[in-house]
Each structure stands twice: as structure tokens, then as C-alpha cells.
Amino acid sequence: MLEIKDLHVKLEEEDKAILKGVSLTVEAGKVHAIMGPNGSGKSTLSYVLSGRDGYEVTEGKALLEGKDLLEMEPEERAAAGLFLAFQYPVEIPGVGNMTFLRTAVNAQRKARGEEEMSSGEFLKAVRAKAKELKIDADMLKRPVNVGFSGGEKKRNEILQMAILEPRMCILDETDSGLDVDAMKLVSQGVNALRDAGRAFLVITHYQRLLDHIRPDVVHIMADGRIVKSGGPELALEVEKNGYADILAEVSA
């Protein structure tokens, strides 16, 4: 599904390398988790994959189902099935949440040469998913993320994911800021989407999310590289001992 090969990325504005050779392959149907100390480059990886400005890829490549992601505009990546749940969802005053969702759904459909969703169909779909995520009607009417609490913003990201039905979902710290119940709701939302044709890359600091969303593979990222990969037990090790042991072992 997603194939990242020896990806090197530096900042456009200054000569600072952030990603120093990331390689990672996520197969369809699988859930991979990335953990790693603050500032190790996890969000940068997610931004570069989704096409944000400000980064320069100096080496390596990233393919989504064999297609070169790095050649595409952000909207083309989305239409091709990539989705990023932002670590910091953006507030857009003046744009209603519903308008935003419908515009996004129809833009992606149009890009794929599919028919637009009728407004009846759309409303029904949004209402059903919103209910599952306990997002009330009032939140849907408000401008995108404006006045939403931290946890509400994260749930809104998952609502978008549920409506857009992407094939490759990257979740950047979707669990941070969530209370225990919201974490369950969000995890249920994610698990409901799990199927053989879809893959997840879940960035998190906490084992707790991985209790709900069981990963197939866990990667540890440090200083712009994947330094270790393993099964779910790797997350438990991090939870217990922090990163010190792993990092020491890797550099040894």
C-alpha cells in the first residue's frame, strides 16, 4: 500500500535535515504504529507524505499503491486515497463543517471520475457516522474546528476519515487530548474502517491507544530514522522503559 524508501527530507528555508533515510512498507490490511521521542520527525514524515509546503525531499521516494506520491499535489494524494489526521487540526472560521465535508467528498469523487454524492445521501452518511463518534449536530453546523475542544477536533478528524473512506490512513497523535471514553470511540471508529483493502500508520506516544487499535508492526523513530521495528511487544517495552534502552542498543 505505502512504500517509503530511504527518504531524506530537509527544510526548504534552512539547511536542516529532518528525515535522514526513512524506509518503511505498510501492506494493505495492516496497521503499523510509529513511536519515538519528541522532535524525532514523525509529524514531518506525515506532512511530507501528504504534500505540505516547506520541505524538500533530497533523496528517496514514497509510493502509494505504486504511484509516486511526491510528484502529486496534496489534493491528488487525497483523491488517490491518502488521509492524514492532523496532530493539530486547523480552524477555518467562516467555512461550515458540513460545507467543508461535502466539498471534500465531492472534490475527491470528481477527481476520481465518480459521480457526486447527492445531498440526501451525504446527510445520511454524516449523521450516522457523527452519531457513532458522539459528535452532536451543533458541532456539524459550526465552522470547521472553530471553538472545538482539543478532543472534539480529534473526533472531527476521524469523522472526516470515516466519510472520505481513504485507503491509506495516517493518524498523527490522534489519541493525545482524548479522554478515556473518547479514546474508545475514536478507536472504534478506526477499527470499523479496518479491512483488507485499507492500511493505517498510527503515530502515538502511548501504548494505551494500541490496546484498542492493535498494530501489526511497531516502529521506533529517532533522529529522522526508523531505528527499530518489531511486533506489538515493542510498544510495551517503550511504555515500561522509555526510549533510553532502545536507543542505546541501536547506537551500540
Next chain:
Amino acid sequence: MNTAVQSRPLTRAARREARLQATAERVARLPLPESAGWLARAREAALDRLSAMGLPERRDEYWRFTDPAPLVAEAAAPADVFQITDEPLVFSGIDRLKLVFVDGVFDPAASDDLAAEGLEICRLAEAGQTDIHWAQDLYGTLEARGHQPVPRPLGALNSAMASDGLLIRATGKVSRPVSLIYSRKDPDADTSLHHVIRVEPGAEMTLLENGPVAARYSVVTEASIGAGGTLHHVRAQGRDHGRSGITHFYAQLAEEAVLKSFTLSANGRVLRNEAVIWLDGKGGSAHVAGAAMGDGAFHHDDTVFVTHGAPGCESRQVFKKVLRNGAVGVFQGKILVEQPAQLTDGYQISQSLLMDERSQFLAKPELEIYADDVKCSHGSTSGEIDDDQLFYLRARGVTEAEATNLLVLAFLSEALEEISREDLAEEIRVRLEGWLGRHRR
């Protein structure tokens, strides 16, 4: 030879002398429209006012950001007539009383019957002889009042010169909007229109205006809103590129009266919209808003003056401009709170969205407060499309062009919210979307 004398800067007094002299010469040549009775007297009085203050000049404080020359010059610059063929004319979806002007001349054949429930309507060009008590004591009166504290000579010029216009009186709650439709045929027409609107106590009406009037135009509207009366005003100023125009919208509000005025402007060489509002009775509410879209050789000026003269009134000024390819936007807005106007709630915001570095926004927001118990806020900002918002939208699959449009509409939404009827707001929104669609980068 007196070059030495000429190159020395003129003194203030000498400059004033020169201005009045030039204005007097101009006034002597003005072809005043023929009229009789009260209208003839009102024109004479307006000319006297004009002669006493002189025509505006670029160095005037109130014209610092906008050169009055094209509006003042003896000959008007011609402007190609712009035929709108790519979208229905604005308000065409609204059931309304249609009153049509062609190149600034009322066209009875193209208009609906002037007799309408709850309304009295009379054409200015035919009004001088008749005793129309409800209009004749207003004509030129608000314009005269509006010279304090800032002279607005082009308002006086209009009262003297206006060749046509409508006198409209609402005596009850009129739900069907009165729609003034300005259309153009003549690329050279230079026109002054003057309307008088009287909303009687407790009455309510909606005034729509659309179209560019003429190659050069001046439109004055004097509105008096009686106690508990309401005037809704929505104006769309057409798309003709070469035209220049100035409008003055004067309104005085009695106790508990309500005014909501919104203007959409796109294109135009020079366009200045002045709004002069007095809240004279307690509990009045006046909202003036505007959305302007400028591309290229576009100079748009909103000059607003709201006076709170009575306690417990509320006013809002909401002006938004989207500028690209070197367009210029101006906002001069003032809230004056006089000493009796305790518990005033005044709000003013002016913002521009600059789509490139060549465009500019010049703003002069002002507050002047003489009462002690008031709540007033004002703000003015100039910004660009927010990169994070743009990326967020694109990351969800929205194309860059469509995402930009969404953000531009979002930027304008606070002004659009000032339109009280949803069907009218929708008419305006469609024009904005059309403009955005035509101006993709």
C-alpha cells in the same frame, strides 16, 4: 515673469481662495436641470453650500487615499458598456417591484406600475411642481446635515444637479422589495440620481439597487426612518470596468429604528461609497456592510461615518475587500459617540485579503467618544490566504483553486451575514462565486 512667486507654496488661505474661485467658475457653467417649486429652491440652496466649501481636492484629508479628480473633472471618462451574459442579473430570482433606469433616466415603460400597496412612489423629475410634503423637507436636508463635521461637496453637487431619482414613502410593512435597476446603453453618460426614502414610524421596506448607473455617476440616497421603522438595503454595483462613481447614502434613524445596508462592488475604475448615519433616537440600530472584489485597475473606497446621538443604540460597520493584481481598497470609517449617547454599542471592522503583493489596502478607522458608558470596538487588518488552512483543505482533496475560493468566501462571510434576508444573501453569494470562478489565478 513671476516664476519665483508661482513656485513658492501657496498659503492655506490662498489655496482656499483658489479652490472657491475654481468652484465658482464651475458652478456658473453647470447646466442645472430644469425644475420648479421646492426642487428649484433646493437646488439653489445646494449650489450655495457647494460654493461655500468648494469641490474636493486630493490634498483634502478626506480624499487622501482616493483622488477625486475623475469624479470632479468637467468631462467624464467614457466606459464601455458591459453586457452580463454569463449569469442571471442579480436579484432576478426575487419577487420585487421593478423600477428601471437607463443611463440614469427613469424608464416608465420598462418599470412596474408605481402604485403599490403600502408605498407612495414619485419620480423626482416630475416632482418640483407638486406639493410632496413627505419628501420635499428631506431633499437636500440630510445632505446638508452631512457636511458636519466633514464637508462632502460631491453630495451637494448631486442635490443641485440630480436630474432624476425616486421619492419613496413606506407607510406600512411592505414585504416585496422595491428594486432600482440601473442599466446602461450609452458609453458616455454622466449622471446624477437622487432618491429620497421615507419610512414612516413602524413601517418597513427593502430597497434593492443593482447595476452600474452610467459611465460616471453620482447617486445620493437620503433616508429617514421613523420610530420603530425598518429599512433593509442591498446593493450590487454591477461589473463594468471603466466606470467611475460616487454614492452617498445618508440615513437618520428615530427611536428604535433599524437600518441594514449591504453593498457588493466588483470592478470599476474609481468607486467611492459614502455612508453617513445618524442614530437620533434611543434604541436605534444601524448596520452598514460591504464586500468589494477588486482585480487590476480597481480603486474602491468605503467612507463611513456613524454618529450616535442618543442612548442605547447599536451600530456595526463590517467592510471586507478582496484585492488582486494591483487593486486598491480604501476604508475610512468613524464612530462618533456624542455625550448623550450612553450605553452605545459600536463595532467596526475593516479587513482586506490581499491576493498578491501588488495590491494594497489603506485604512483609517476612527473612534471619537464623548459619553462615558459605552462599548466600542474597532479593528482593521490586511492579510493573505492562510497557508495552513489552504493545506488542510487540499489535504482533504479540495483543489487549490476551490480551496482558495472557499477561504475567500469565508473571509467575506461576516459582511454577508449583515444581509437580513436569506434569499437576498444567496443572490449576492452567487455573484461572489461567479466572480471567484472568473478570476482564478
